[in-house]
Amino acid sequence: xxxxxxxxxxxxxxxxxxxxxxxxxxHRMKRPWQGQVEPSLLKTVPRHDPHxxxxxxxxxxxxxxxxxxxGTFLFDNDFPALQPDAPNPGPSDHPLFQAEAARGVCKxxxxxxxxxxxxxxxxxxxxxxxxxxxxxxxxELGAQYPWVQxxxxxxxxxxxxxxxxxxxxWASSFLPDVAQREERSxxxxxxxxxxxxxxxYGRQELLRKERLVLTSEHWLVLVPFWAVxxxxxxxxxxxxxxxxxxxxxxxxxxxASIMKKLLTKYDNLFETSFPYSMGWHEAxxxxxxxxxxxxxxxxxxxxxTVRKFMVGYEMLAQAQRDLTPEQAAERLRAxxxxxxxxxxx
Amino acid sequence: xxxxxxxxxxxxxxxxxxxxxxxxxxHRMKRPWQGQVEPSLLKTVPRHDPHxxxxxxxxxxxxxxxxxxxGTFLFDNDFPALQPDAPNPGPSDHPLFQAEAARGVCKxxxxxxxxxxxxxxxxxxxxxxxxxxxxxxxxELGAQYPWVQxxxxxxxxxxxxxxxxxxxxWASSFLPDVAQREERSxxxxxxxxxxxxxxxYGRQELLRKERLVLTSEHWLVLVPFWAVxxxxxxxxxxxxxxxxxxxxxxxxxxxASIMKKLLTKYDNLFETSFPYSMGWHEAxxxxxxxxxxxxxxxxxxxxxTVRKFMVGYEMLAQAQRDLTPEQAAERLRAxxxxxxxxxxx
Ligand SMILES: O=P(O)(O)O[C@H]1O[C@H](CO)[C@@H](O)[C@H](O)[C@H]1O
Ligand SMILES: O=P(O)(O)O[C@H]1O[C@H](CO)[C@@H](O)[C@H](O)[C@H]1O
Numbered sequence: 001x002x003x004x005x006x007x008x009x010x011x012x013x014x015x016x017x018x019x020x021x022x023x024x025x026x027h028r029m030k031r032p033w034q035g036q037v038e039p040s041l042l043k044t045v046p047r048h049d050p051h052x053x054x055x056x057x058x059x060x061x062x063x064x065x066x067x068x069x070x071g072t073f074l075f076d077n078d079f080p081a082l083q084p085d086a087p088n089p090g091p092s093d094h095p096l097f098q099a100e101a102a103r104g105v106c107k108x109x110x111x112x113x114x115x116x117x118x119x120x121x122x123x124x125x126x127x128x129x130x131x132x133x134x135x136x137x138x139x140e141l142g143a144q145y146p147w148v149q150x151x152x153x154x155x156x157x158x159x160x161x162x163x164x165x166x167x168x169x170w171a172s173s174f175l176p177d178v179a180q181r182e183e184r185s186x187x188x189x190x191x192x193x194x195x196x197x198x199x200x201y202g203r204q205e206l207l208r209k210e211r212l213v214l215t216s217e218h219w220l221v222l223v224p225f226w227a228v229x230x231x232x233x234x235x236x237x238x239x240x241x242x243x244x245x246x247x248x249x250x251x252x253x254x255x256a257s258i259m260k261k262l263l264t265k266y267d268n269l270f271e272t273s274f275p276y277s278m279g280w281h282e283a284x285x286x287x288x289x290x291x292x293x294x295x296x297x298x299x300x301x302x303x304x305t306v307r308k309f310m311v312g313y314e315m316l317a318q319a320q321r322d323l324t325p326e327q328a329a330e331r332l333r334a335x336x337x338x339x340x341x342x343x344x345x
Numbered sequence: 346x347x348x349x350x351x352x353x354x355x356x357x358x359x360x361x362x363x364x365x366x367x368x369x370x371x372h373r374m375k376r377p378w379q380g381q382v383e384p385s386l387l388k389t390v391p392r393h394d395p396h397x398x399x400x401x402x403x404x405x406x407x408x409x410x411x412x413x414x415x416g417t418f419l420f421d422n423d424f425p426a427l428q429p430d431a432p433n434p435g436p437s438d439h440p441l442f443q444a445e446a447a448r449g450v451c452k453x454x455x456x457x458x459x460x461x462x463x464x465x466x467x468x469x470x471x472x473x474x475x476x477x478x479x480x481x482x483x484x485e486l487g488a489q490y491p492w493v494q495x496x497x498x499x500x501x502x503x504x505x506x507x508x509x510x511x512x513x514x515w516a517s518s519f520l521p522d523v524a525q526r527e528e529r530s531x532x533x534x535x536x537x538x539x540x541x542x543x544x545x546y547g548r549q550e551l552l553r554k555e556r557l558v559l560t561s562e563h564w565l566v567l568v569p570f571w572a573v574x575x576x577x578x579x580x581x582x583x584x585x586x587x588x589x590x591x592x593x594x595x596x597x598x599x600x601a602s603i604m605k606k607l608l609t610k611y612d613n614l615f616e617t618s619f620p621y622s623m624g625w626h627e628a629x630x631x632x633x634x635x636x637x638x639x640x641x642x643x644x645x646x647x648x649x650t651v652r653k654f655m656v657g658y659e660m661l662a663q664a665q666r667d668l669t670p671e672q673a674a675e676r677l678r679a680x681x682x683x684x685x686x687x688x689x690x
Contacts, residue, residue: 002432006444009431012519014443021522023426023447031424032406035506039384061377079376081368081658081665086354087347096546097570098359099351102368151657159654161380168657174357176663177366201441225442279661297660309504312496312513313426315642316624318521320426 006324015226016189017197018181022228023320026327029302038157038305045116045163053078054164056113071126072133073110074169080106082172104145104172109133111165118154118165118273120263120339127256135244135252137169138282142243145171146284147179155275157299157307175284182281183290190289198291202236211329214261218254221262223329228319230301230308231269231328233262235294242283242290262296265335272304351669360571361534361542363526367573368665371672383502383650390461390508398423399509401458416471417478418455419514425451427515449490449517454478456510463499463510463618465608465684472601480589480597482514483627487588490516491629492524500620502644502652520629527626528635535634543636547581556674559606563599566607568674573664575646575653576614576673578607580639587628587635607641610680617649 004011010025053060056068061078082104089099111130112122119127134150141148152167153160175183189197205211205222213233214221224234235258241247247255266274276298283290301308301322314320349356355370398405401413406423427449434444456475457467464472479495486493497512498505520528534542550556550567558578559566569579580603586592592600611619621643628635646653646667659665 004432004434006434009434010427010447011431011434011444012447014445016441016443021519023517023521025426027428028424028426033506035504036501079373081370081373082355083372086356087349089349089351089354089356094549096361096542096549098361099356100359102355102357147662149658149662151661153654153657156381159380159656161378170658170662172368172662174366176368178660178662197441204439204441277657277660279657281661295661309498311504312498312622312624313494313515315523315622316496316626316640317492317494317515317517317523 013226026324028322047116077106107169115164124256131252139245141171151279157275186289196291210326213332216258218251219258223325227325229297233296241292261337264339268335268340270304358571371669373667392461422451452514460509469601476597484590486516496624502620531634541636555671558677561603563596564603568670572670574642578641586637606682609684613680613685615649616685
């Protein structure tokens, strides 16, 4: 019998955090691609545009005028998917027709006053200011809502409708689906093994090394064993930290620095401003079995213009990936930590 | 207190088939869209292209020459994600690093010898031939594999790399994720209520009417109460049918006819060849609690070039939709059943 090699032989892998499987078919990278090619992303963004509602001094849809901010800037989303006061749909009349109340708030956070920068092009102290702003918004909204989702959609390919560097914060009265799955898994793991799932997972990856992308004094970045997106990564603190506000000043500086390195590698991979959706998952009140972490989900597969499509089989049956997580980690590890647009030293 | 109106007030809905929640925020359709616009889909496809590996008489990547077929044509995918003989990855050494064997086959099915037609532009007897070909491939592969996934990715937006009308069939040695979820739910519903979940669901939708799109003697098409994609639909037989091969000749003709109507409405919605991923879900051997059904997942939201992005919040927290399922059903219901490209009678 032929010996198993992950890079040659398809197999399925289990995601114990979200209780899902992925089909890994690495030999598939050999097929030619004749499908859709994305528009090239090279668009020049002006540093300041008075008509862009995210810019300092601009007037927003609701008539409010932004301050002339010079760091981060947090404000209420003018078109929120969640509002604080929606009435309750009332009791369901049938088990197959269940609806429940949803209340919340949606905020937008600008990372920087300039529209023509992205996180990897910002300085470490500027990124540190973003980390602090994330911690405060979690502190504030986490006191009122059971779940606060910080997420960044970067790039038009990820549905981002404004090039100004920003993220969103949606806080909800309900625990969203993915949070529920992670809660169940981390709860079960803790009660079975007596420690948080992601603490043991991070330790194992440090020993195994093959999926590590970056390590620092306080953080690790790795391509998870069960990654679905081609260059998906997981960013984890080494110490048991439940929520962003718990991070020490040294851990925040170190986070800013490792984020800059990761995002620089991402941009360097295909020499483009790498699109992705990312977000933080953190504990609600008193969830000791949770470990703070961020997921990065980037869609590009082969080049700056050829993405992975999660379509037919993936939507109807199971996620499928075309290179192994180990191959992805190796490629990311090998990339320089200096941004391609700045030339090499 | 304000009275609840689904079209004005956000709420969450439960999908009892796949055990998932969706956030419905219909008021969000009011926001302006300044994000990515897809390339216009108007590309002229030649009826026959000897270099297109899906055409009759063409030579494929592996050197095989297609027959001069004049109906449907089924062949092995030259770049299969699943192969029949992959070795087993062996036992896992840690509960957080679980991999398992995956074996299977991937086939491609051409619907028609011409590249410049799509299902809604084919005749009912031609679509009926596709239904028969689906039933045979399920019969054949279902005897060897526990799950056979028929799916169609239509349109470049859905990662379809070849405009020739075709679908794919992936059979696997494992039960994929979504199949597992539907199996658990249908199994549990049957044992609690003594009848298949989707039989009761279809009956309820026939009574409630507000989400129906089309009905025929043997079939229904509706926008499910828990739909995630803007114009997602569910296609169901009225009678309890577990698998495509069980369909009678009359049911197959009627299926071809209702598919033509549904896909014509889809094309008419934004006067474009409507992109989607669709697929059949059916019972494995002896699963009496399953009801055969097809899911249609189309991405377009506002026009032929503006799609719904399932990104940050959706990937990290929970699916979110911008119009209610009832609004979507109403719009689809109102559309003509004659294809826009054929002019009106
Ligand atoms: O097999 P195709 O059509 O080349 O590929 C398409 O469908 C597959 C199955 O859904 C996906 O894995 C691919 O990402 C997509 O591009
Ligand atoms: O809020 P935005 O950036 O306009 O919108 C984007 O992110 C949202 C949250 O992931 C999605 O629901 C939208 O489909 C997407 O276009």
